[in-house]
Amino acid sequence: MTMPSSTLTTLQRLSSGVPGLDQVLGGGFFQAGVYIVHGLPGSGKTILANQLCYHQAEQGGRAVYVTLLAESHSRMLQHIHTLSFFDETAIPERVSYLSAFNVLEADGLKGLMTVLRQEMRSLAANVLVLDGLVAAAEAAPTDRDLKKFIHELQTSAVFHGCTVFLLTSGTPQRISAEHTMVDGILELEERLYEARSERAIQVRKFRGAASLRGKHPLRITDAGLQVFPRIESMFAKPPEPQEEPGVLSTGIATLDAMIEGGGLPGCSASVVVGSTGTGKTTMGLHFLSRSSTEEPGLLFGFFESPGRLRAKGRKMGLNIDALEASGALHLMWTSQGEHVLDEMGHRLLDAVQRLNIKRVVIDGLSGFFESAVHPERITRYFSCLANELRRRGATVLMTLETRDVVGSLVSLPYGVSGFVDNLFFLRFVEDQGHVKRLLTVTKMRDTQFELGLHAFHIGNQGMLIAGLHTANGDVIPSASVASGSPPPDA
CATH class of the missing domain: 3.40.50.300 (P-loop containing nucleotide triphosphate hydrolases)
Incomplete structure (x- = not known):
């Protein structure tokens, strides 16, 4: 029949x-x-x-x-x-x-x-x-x-x-x-x-x-x-596994030396946590300084205007202006105000898709947090947003400011550690009347890294970590960084 x-x-x-x-x-x-x-x-x-x-x-x-x-x-x-x-x-x-x-x-x-x-x-x-x-x-x-x-x-x-x-x-x-x-x-x-x-x-x-x-x-x-x-309803599915996403340099040779493979795993999500002035934006600019027309970068920020970011890049010898002129780098600034959380997420995703972005820096997660009328959404929201950025082939570095300016204990708000692959802590520590900057790599998913506290300096060569090789093969003495003095070739 x-x-x-x-x-x-x-x-x-x-x-x-x-x-x-x-x-x-x-x-x-x-x-x-x-x-x-x-x-x-x-x-x-x-x-x-x-x-x-x-x-x-x-x-x-x-x-x-x-x-x-x-x-x-x-x-x-x-x-x-x-x-x-x-x-x-x-x-x-x-x-x-x-x-x-x-x-x-x-x-x-x-x-x-x-x-x-x-x-x-x-x-x-x-x-x-x-x-x-x-x-x-x-x-x-x-x-x-x-x-x-x-x-x-x-x-x-x-x-x-x-x-x-x-x-x-x-x-x-x-x-x-x-x-x-x-x-x-x-x-x-x-x-x-x-x-x-x-x-x-x-x-x-x-x-x-x-x-x-x-x-x-x-x-x-x-x-x-x-x-x-809503981001978590539209992009609820996890990203499809990609074959050999490779490694992206952080733009800081001394930091790359601390990580297996020499940089951040491709299509991963990282958060840099630290108080004001510790160097979070600087680290983001270093990451974007390695952008190219084949690997475009995007900075999505709230607190520093494009003009200030360009000036900061020039002081550290980073080629922000030239990268922008070539189309390898794009700066998107959102001034503080009453923003819709999902509107900002879609703006970011649309830009990544339209410009084929491979390196993303979200400078100031608190800009998103403060826009949420339902704070309980934050963890789900960022988990799905990060997954969608990964699916589109982007490697993401986000910055998050903490309240304590000087100290050794840092608590992560909003369940941040749950939706990221890699976690970096930047902090000020007082040592015998001196204040120095320290970096700690706390978490890297499926990647080996060097444990410990690492003193670092920010000068006209950008960010340099003590005791590790620079791009020129020099070793930055721990003593000069700890005292706040510029390294020999700064």
Whole structure:
């Protein structure tokens, strides 16, 4: 007995035109689906719906925006005309606006359905927005009547190949008749965290595909909505093992001499921990000084501007300016402010992908920590971020500042040691009235290294470690480093 061939066809996707949203949805909305968009006033529903409409118009489609009890069309257009997606020339041929509240009031849901069918048919619309589902629900005599309205809307959407979005300010926590009928439910929200607020989007229901669960941060910018899928939900899979990733020099010959193989294992993640002034950024600049057009480098920092980093590099004889000019090195600076944690992660990953970066320095993990409205996410977040950077072929060196300026005991916050392969400690230690810098290699995964405390000096040759060979083959005397005096050839 032969099985009959399936008559089912694969549902086609509809791109939202909202950066990051299609990834959350697992590839976009399904064509001819019916979706509810929840959100309190001011959460971004109207901007999202208009962004969908104008994106479809740009792609050659047509959209109709139907309002019930909502702001006037002229007022709406005044509010959105400054957004970059808005295109006045698309009105009314490709994006049409219609008020149907009078029809709803006079003829009820039956009259409203007639209008919606006419608009789908006459405009050959592939997107229809109904703004004001609450008004339609209030006009329904019973829940059964509302279900019949949604069912007829779904039937019309499939017949005309039109994707429908129903906007409502009702609460999604209460299960309503319409919730059981639609293909998907999205919720927009804005929450206050002490003095700052953060917007988010959540997919509560999505038939036909696996969406990314949970809440995902979003921003409303001059370009409209932009969604930033949570790093740990989007990049949860561990990186695939790479064949012989090789070794990358730290840019400090005396440090390379302490490590088996002569540098950091390729595609590894390292953290340099130390108090202010111990040389964490200096170590990062050394690592980036070995960048090339074949092995580009990127510094992603928060506290020192590109100008200051270039000046610091010049004082130590590092060729930061020349590397930038050749395209081998890129400096990305984010000033202190209220940043979205996942936005910064995606900025970093996008730059690594776009520029084919192989050496990454994140100068100041605290810049990420301070942006987290949910600090309990930090360990999972950085574990997945580091894994994704490894998967993209990058070797990562991160710096983390500790509070104690002088001392021998250092505690690691936020579970840092769990998501890194290599761990370096830089510290100031008082010795008989003198303060000296010490370096300790505490952890290197699957790599042998030299144990112990190593005094080091930072001068016009950069960072030099006592008792170990320099690039010229000289040995730096421990006494000169311990006293703070420059080495013989500094």
